[in-house]
Amino acid sequence: MAKYSVVGKRVPRIDALSKVTGAAIYSGDVVLPGMLHGRVLRSPHAHAIIRRLDITKAQAVDGVMAVITAADVPGYKIRNPLLLAEMAHLPQDKVVYAAQPVAVVAATSVEIAEKALGLIDVEYEELPPVLDVLESMKPETPPIYPDLYTNFIARPPSDKDSKPSNIAYHMSISRGDLEAGFREADLVLENTFRTQTVHHGYLEPFAAVASVDTGGKVTIWTQSQGVFSARQMIAEFLGLPLSRVKLVPVEIGGAFGGKSYLPLAPLCGLLAMKTGRPVRMEMSRDEVLRDGRPAPGCVATIKMGVTKKGRITAASARFIYDAGGFPEMSHAMFVRGNVLSQYKISNVKIEAFDVLTNTVPVTYYRAPSTPQSHFAVESQMDLMARALGMDPLQFRIQNVAAEGDTTPSGEVLPRVGFKETLEKMAEYLKQKGEIQGKNRGRGVACGFWHGAAGSFGAYVHVNTDGSITLVIGVTDVSGSRTSIAQIVAEEFGVPMESVTVVVGDTDTAPWASPSVGSMTVYSLSHAVHRACQDAMDQLKRLAMVRLGVEASQIEFADGMAKVKGNAEKSISLAALGRSSLGFRGEGPIVGRGSIGGLPAAPSVAVHAVDIEVDKETGKVRVLSYVVAQDVGLAINPMSIEGQIQGAVTQGIGWALMEGYVFDRGKVQNTTFLDYRMPTATDVPMIDTLLVEVGSSTGIYGLRHVGEPPMVGTLAALANAVHSATGVRMKSLPMTPEAILNGIKKAGKP
Amino acid sequence: MKVKINGKEHEIASGQATTLLEVLRYELRLTGTKEGCGTGNCGSCTVLVDGRAVNSCLVLIGEVEGKEITTIEGMSPQGTLHPLQQAFISEGAVQCGFCTPGVLLTAKAFLDSNPHPTEFQVRQAIAGNLCRCTGYDKIVRAIMSVAN
Numbered sequence: 001m002a003k004y005s006v007v008g009k010r011v012p013r014i015d016a017l018s019k020v021t022g023a024a025i026y027s028g029d030v031v032l033p034g035m036l037h038g039r040v041l042r043s044p045h046a047h048a049i050i051r052r053l054d055i056t057k058a059q060a061v062d063g064v065m066a067v068i069t070a071a072d073v074p075g076y077k078i079r080n081p082l083l084l085a086e087m088a089h090l091p092q093d094k095v096v097y098a099a100q101p102v103a104v105v106a107a108t109s110v111e112i113a114e115k116a117l118g119l120i121d122v123e124y125e126e127l128p129p130v131l132d133v134l135e136s137m138k139p140e141t142p143p144i145y146p147d148l149y150t151n152f153i154a155r156p157p158s159d160k161d162s163k164p165s166n167i168a169y170h171m172s173i174s175r176g177d178l179e180a181g182f183r184e185a186d187l188v189l190e191n192t193f194r195t196q197t198v199h200h201g202y203l204e205p206f207a208a209v210a211s212v213d214t215g216g217k218v219t220i221w222t223q224s225q226g227v228f229s230a231r232q233m234i235a236e237f238l239g240l241p242l243s244r245v246k247l248v249p250v251e252i253g254g255a256f257g258g259k260s261y262l263p264l265a266p267l268c269g270l271l272a273m274k275t276g277r278p279v280r281m282e283m284s285r286d287e288v289l290r291d292g293r294p295a296p297g298c299v300a301t302i303k304m305g306v307t308k309k310g311r312i313t314a315a316s317a318r319f320i321y322d323a324g325g326f327p328e329m330s331h332a333m334f335v336r337g338n339v340l341s342q343y344k345i346s347n348v349k350i351e352a353f354d355v356l357t358n359t360v361p362v363t364y365y366r367a368p369s370t371p372q373s374h375f376a377v378e379s380q381m382d383l384m385a386r387a388l389g390m391d392p393l394q395f396r397i398q399n400v401a402a403e404g405d406t407t408p409s410g411e412v413l414p415r416v417g418f419k420e421t422l423e424k425m426a427e428y429l430k431q432k433g434e435i436q437g438k439n440r441g442r443g444v445a446c447g448f449w450h451g452a453a454g455s456f457g458a459y460v461h462v463n464t465d466g467s468i469t470l471v472i473g474v475t476d477v478s479g480s481r482t483s484i485a486q487i488v489a490e491e492f493g494v495p496m497e498s499v500t501v502v503v504g505d506t507d508t509a510p511w512a513s514p515s516v517g518s519m520t521v522y523s524l525s526h527a528v529h530r531a532c533q534d535a536m537d538q539l540k541r542l543a544m545v546r547l548g549v550e551a552s553q554i555e556f557a558d559g560m561a562k563v564k565g566n567a568e569k570s571i572s573l574a575a576l577g578r579s580s581l582g583f584r585g586e587g588p589i590v591g592r593g594s595i596g597g598l599p600a601a602p603s604v605a606v607h608a609v610d611i612e613v614d615k616e617t618g619k620v621r622v623l624s625y626v627v628a629q630d631v632g633l634a635i636n637p638m639s640i641e642g643q644i645q646g647a648v649t650q651g652i653g654w655a656l657m658e659g660y661v662f663d664r665g666k667v668q669n670t671t672f673l674d675y676r677m678p679t680a681t682d683v684p685m686i687d688t689l690l691v692e693v694g695s696s697t698g699i700y701g702l703r704h705v706g707e708p709p710m711v712g713t714l715a716a717l718a719n720a721v722h723s724a725t726g727v728r729m730k731s732l733p734m735t736p737e738a739i740l741n742g743i744k745k746a747g748k749p
Numbered sequence: 750m751k752v753k754i755n756g757k758e759h760e761i762a763s764g765q766a767t768t769l770l771e772v773l774r775y776e777l778r779l780t781g782t783k784e785g786c787g788t789g790n791c792g793s794c795t796v797l798v799d800g801r802a803v804n805s806c807l808v809l810i811g812e813v814e815g816k817e818i819t820t821i822e823g824m825s826p827q828g829t830l831h832p833l834q835q836a837f838i839s840e841g842a843v844q845c846g847f848c849t850p851g852v853l854l855t856a857k858a859f860l861d862s863n864p865h866p867t868e869f870q871v872r873q874a875i876a877g878n879l880c881r882c883t884g885y886d887k888i889v890r891a892i893m894s895v896a897n
Contacts, residue, residue: 012838019846020834020853022781022821029780201881203785203793203847253783253847254881285786479844638841638887645884646844672790672879680872680885 006489006496007700010638013482014501015251024251027207030221032278035209036065038264038271039113039281040088041103041120042291043095046131046665047144047358048124050094055103057119063112066274067120069103073270074239082145082153085328086363087233087262095124096144096325097360098666099290101263106271106279129358129665133299133322136166136355144325144356153327166356168327171336173409174349181314181347185305187387192301193376194731195714196659197322199294200365201650201677204253205285206292210268211278217244218272222265223252225477226514230262231506237266238273245269248505255477256650257364260514261293289670294660295365296321296331300376310390312399314347315340319373323354324361330354331362331369338370340377341407342418342448342604343399348408358665364516366647367449367707371654371714375732378445378715382722392719393429393606396446397422416602417630417693422446424691425606425628440612440623441723447605447711451704452517453598456524457510458531460488460591462539464581466559466574467498470528473509478706479639480520486635487525487699491532493557494573510594518603518704521635525699526595535591542576542585601695603708605629607648607716613724615743618736620656620721622682627712628689632703637690644709645686651713653678659733750814754779755823765811770794772810773820781821781850785879792878795851796820802858804877821850824857832895833857840891844882852878856892866896 018024055067070076070090081089088101095102103120107113130136130144143164149157150167182188208222218238224230227247235245252259264281271279283292302317317339321331332352339350352369385395400418407413425444435442459471470488474480481501488499503509513523540551543561547554553564561576563569580589610623627644634640657676661668669675694701718729727742750761754777763772773779773796782805785793789804796805797819824831833856836842843849852875859866859874866874871892872885880888 010841012841013843015846016838016843019843019849020821020830020837021825022779022850024846025780026783026847028784029774031778201879202845203791203879203881204783204845205785252845253785254845256881285788285791477845642841642844642883642887645886646882647884649884650881671788672786673788677879677881679876679879680889681876683884683886685889686884686886 004490006486007635009486009636011482011486011496011636013479013639014485015476015481026204026251026253027209027221027223028282030209030250032209032211035278035280036106036108036271036275037110037113038104038106038268038279039110039117040101040267041117043098043100043102045095045124045126046098046129047127048095049127050091050122051125052121052123053103054121057121058105058116061112061116061119063108064105064116065108065277066106066271067103067116068270068274073237075237078239079236082327084237086260087237087266089326097358099360100325104267104271106275130166131357131359131665133320133355133357136357137353141166144358148327167353168323168356169330169332169354171332172351173336175408175410176347178314178316178347178349182305184313186308188303188305189383189387190301190303191380191383191730192299193379195298195372195375196732197294197297198654198658198660199289199292199675200256200258202254202256202258205283205288206264207282208264208268209278209280210265210272212272212276217246218269219246219248220265220269221248221250222262223250223259224262225252225255225260225475225516227475227506228473228511229260229514230265233262234266234269238269246505246507249475249503252475252477256366257368257516258293260516261363263291285672286670289675290667291360293361293363296323296362298372300373302376302380304380304384306384306388310388310395310398312343312345315345316349317376319352321354321369322359322362323356324359325356326361327354327356329363334369335373336409337407337411337450338448339373339408341450342401342446344401344405350408359662360667366650366710370449370711371651374445374447374711375714375718378712379718382719383728393422393426393444397426414696415693416604417691418604420693421604421606421628421630421691424689425608428626428628428689429608435610437612439615439724440610441720442608442610443716443718443720443723445607445712445716445719447607447708448602449518449704449708449711450602451600452519453523453600454513454519455596456512456527458524458527458593459510460531460535462535462573462577462589464574464577466572466577467500468492468494469500469502471502471504471509472524473504473506473512474520474524475503475515477515478520478643479636480515480524483521483635483639484524484528487528488532491529492536494559498559518707522601522698522702522704523595523598525702526598527593529699530593530595531591534593535589538586538589538591539573539576542579543571546571599697601632601698601703603630603703605708605712607712609716609720611720611724613721613739618740618743620734620739622652622684624684626687626689627709628691629709630691630693630703631705632695632698633692633701634690635702640690640705641688643706644688647709648686648713649678649683651710652683652717655714655717655732656734750810752810752813752816752818754818755820756826761810763810765809767810768806769796769808769810769813770805773805779820779822783847783850785847792851792855793848795854795878797854797858800858800861802855819854821853824853831857833892836891836895840887840894842883842887842891848878848880852880852888860896864896868893
């Protein structure tokens with residue numbers, strides 16, 4: 001990457017120093033004078049009508065300053081609560097999942113608040129919980145909500161025959177002639193795959209601090225992936241205009257999609273409004289696992305037809321996601337665009353459903369819906385290749401899509417390094433050689449993530465000493481501050497140290513979409529690039545006068561504005577910055593940039609994993625793992641490697657050990673002891689092969705990075721288990737017990 | 750009750766049954782020590798007690814009377830970063846940073862008693878510290894780089 005001087009370099013994160021010294025401030029570290037403590041009363045039942053809710057005894061406790069229930073929520077009087085999505089839902093008449101917040105107390109101490117919770121009198125009338133998606137979908141199953149119709153939340157569709165349903169969302173897409181495609185095939189296989197509910201497992205539990213000023217403005221510190229989306233949600237909940245709510249960004253202790261959800265902040269804000277005092281709330285790990293919205297389980301059925309020569313002639317697939325108790329976070333929606341898009345298939349039909357159950361509601365987790373769907377698709381690809389006697393990687397290379405191909409959703413694919421990435425992996429594995437040894441196996445998978453783009457603004461200030469301050473409203477969950485600072489330094493021709501990135505609050509920073517969908521650096525960099533160009537145009541106007549040349553002859557390097565081809569004639573950014581403020585200056589240099597409406601830059605990540613299975617215990621040992629990913633252009637290779645290594649480790653947890661254990665809808669494993677996540681001894685070093693097929697739409701050609709490497713992990717491991725043991729695992733997690741059962745069953749005639 | 754924390758004697762006001770973690774975070778405002786689980790399973794609250802790494806959420810303040818505590822705030826006295834802190838920065842071992850203080854203190858205690866470990870020993874040493882961002886790869890590399 002000789003082309004660039006800062007972009008493409010392994011630059012340490014600019015937030016690392018504050019984190020290795022313990023100085024970084026997270027939500028739970030914020031303290032305000034006179035702060036009260038809030039605690040939540042949660043439903044013990046998965047499905048129950050609230051017959052009586054009496055808070056008078058709790059209110060009477062000395063030190064209790066406020067008790068709130070659904071009746072106190074201003075937003076519920078304006079909108080249907082079902083539309084106030086991704087927040088705590090206080091029930092008005094019934095609870096729909098165990099651990100749903102029912103009432104909230106603010107008191108002068110945690111102990112008093114907890115004592116008051118015990119004095120809130122709730123009389124429940126238990127209803128039979130709906131626990132299984134397939135059961136829930138049946139027309140005869142009573143609907144959890146009387147006013148929820150498929151694809152029409154909280155408002156009946158115009159079609160008078162429609163009935164309320166537990167199917168919150170249904171989508172169906174098709175292309176070509178499916179039946180003709182299957183007739184053309186020499187081999188057709190159909191399989192059903194199941195994935196379980198898993199949690200993001202971020203180490204930092206939810207916390208929030210809220211205060212109200214004398215004018216009634218609410219300020220909130222909480223770990224949201226999007227301060228502006230959080231402001232919108234909280235303002236709706238509190239019934240306040242946006243200008244009366246301020247979100248202050250703080251460091252986020254891991255998010256992975258799980259921290260767009262606001263389980264505490266709206267409640268905390270309401271308690272602050274009721275009491276006039278600052279309020280702090282924090283969840284225990286137990287609460288995080290019971291109410292910190294996990295990722296949904298999925299039942300997936302896929303049918304695929306191939307010719308003897310290995311060409312896929314047709315595929316149909318059906319995905320049913322367990323939405324839990326609320327309809328708000330559709331996963332079926334993401335099936336469109338993300339499933340079977342990486343292969344050239346003329347005849348295809350895809351259906352997806354979000355189905356309600358009386359279990360904890362779900363939210364997005366690193367490439368939402370897609371690890372689940374790819375577990376099915378990429379396991380099926382492996383089974384097809386095996387049945388044909390083909391190398392699984394070659395089978396994928398033979399069928400992979402290319403630029404200009406139309407995906408099942410009808411989108412024409414832009415340039416994506418499908419072939420380059422698969423071939424990079426094939427070459428790597430050829431060098432590495434076949435896996436040797438008893439009970440060992442290799443699995444591959446090809447993950448696709450369509451990605452998204454958002455709306456972002458950026459301000460660039462050129463200071464009077466030549467340093468640059470970038471102001472954005474984007475909370476950093478992936479190292480985005482560092483990558484963006486590299487881009488600013490590159491554009492201005494200054495060292496990294498000259499660039500300061502400020503993540504402002506919602507009153508001072510330009511608007512930004514939340515940090516989701518792997519879109520942050522991809523989209524934000526456009527806004528920042530424009531802001532840099534704007535500021536540099538202003539600098540050029542000042543430099544023209546001082547250097548006596550046209551603007552087109554000026555370039556920026558080494559902290560100077562220089563005349564092209566004339567090394568002698570230059571002026572420092574510091575001098576230009578100062579002159580902007582002089583009486584002949586035009587005023588301070590403030591570059592402004594905005595972006596919206598950007599198309600996505602899809603990404604592909606190919607996985608290969610070598611494992612060994614202990615035939616006595618069923619335990620899988622991951623021997624080596626490698627991911628080849630088309631990143632477009634690696635702004636910071638070290639940061640991207642970290643994203644890939646983290647995603648793969650989460651995927652290993654999902655595939656081998658993690659999973660919610662429910663008993664009649666209630667989560668049973670609510671500590672990290674029994675919700676087991678990978679430790680350093682469960683994973684090997686994770687190798688990365690960064691492929692750089694530039695996207696046509698990203699600054700410098702960059703693409704979405706953080707989510708794609710999660711997508712293929714689950715199937716890669718299942719394919720490796722098959723390779724090592726001959727047993728096809730169609731359900732996750734592949735615990736030692738499950739694998740032993742599989743081996744035993746396979747051994748029986 | 751007196752406890753020596755980061756080289757300085759502190760008179761503790763909290764009751765004997767308060768956890769060391771609560772005293773550090775809420776009484777002394779040393780918020781670099783994090784609470785990830787409260788049940789001793791994640792290691793985010795790791796501090797050193799007389800040089801030994803412990804989960805401060807499982808220790809009552811009364812148990813450490815007269816002992817010497819090191820928290821992350823005490824790992825770089827006079828502002829000079831410990832080689833592990835420096836390595837974590839330069840190797841890219843820090844992402845969200847929530848587990849970082851605990852991992853650093855665990856690694857320090859481990860290397861102090863085992864200066865030339867194998868990769869496997871490093872992995873075992875930090876197996877009580879969960880990290881959800883890095884996949885441990887760069888953490889292990891950073892620790893190994895200081896060890897060798």
